[in-house]
């Protein structure tokens with residue numbers, strides 16, 4: 001979202017510890033108490049609170065984009081080592097601009113909060129849900145067997161579609177989402193950018209197909225034999241040179257289906 005808020009300067013000399021204290025203690029809507037037994041204990045709790053806040057989207061309380069990025073980078077690393085199936089879903093509320101235009105920005109914010117709640121209820125504690133952009137959400141689902149991917153995405157789509165959102169006394173709305181998803185490439189160390197770009201492509205296809213639907217890329221064919229896996233995980237050996245100077249390259253051929261993926265042997 002492009003913000004139209006006027007530029008505000010921060011006057012460092014006017015910032016007080018009380019500003020940080022109020023931010024942390026009122027973050028969840030209620031009042032959180034910080035320990036005041038010793039100054040060190042108080043400051044540590046305050047810093048912990050600020051760190052936690054820096055990872056969250058203030059409107060929905062979900063992980064923010066920066067935190068999500070770190071989560072998927074860790075997940076890519078894990079998948080490259082374990083070969084587990086991990087799914088990335090990108091979800092976008094359909095015709096959200098129309099909701100803002102017809103019912104106002106505050107109602108739009110209530111829709112975002114309600115969608116966040118519904119999605120939170122539909123995933124496992126081990127999954128990470130983030131507000132990825134204005135009206136876009138993202139979920140990473142570690143250890144999600146391939147036959148579950150579509151079921152999970154479809155269940156989330158239906159949950160959103162069937163949950164009425166109360167925006168004022170006596171007035172509620174129903175919204176829909178389009179969902180795109182892709183599995184991480186197993187045994188291959190890819191990048192967060194490539195993974196999200198592939199998911200975004202599927203989301204675009206879901207929007208183009210008429211919205212309120214799920215598009216999942218077929219799981220990538222990154223079959224690696226047992227022998228190749230052992231080579232991927234063994235320490236790198238120096239490549240011997242033959243008498244005639246040519247390299248005796250014994251590296252395995254790894255079958256990679258997706259374009260422009262980089263295969264790096266894992267130490």
Ligand SMILES: Nc1nc2c(ncn2[C@@H]2O[C@H](COP(=O)(O)OP(=O)(O)OP(=O)(O)O)[C@@H](O)[C@H]2O)c(=O)[nH]1
Pocket residue numbers: 001059092093094095096097098100104105106107108109112133134135207211
């Ligand atoms: N209320 C509210 N609106 C937001 C926020 N962030 C982004 N938006 C609005 O989200 C809308 C996104 O509109 P578009 O990108 O045109 O998408 P859309 O109308 O959902 O259309 P499709 O995605 O094609 O179905 C814009 O009107 C933004 O102003 C927010 O935090 N609160």
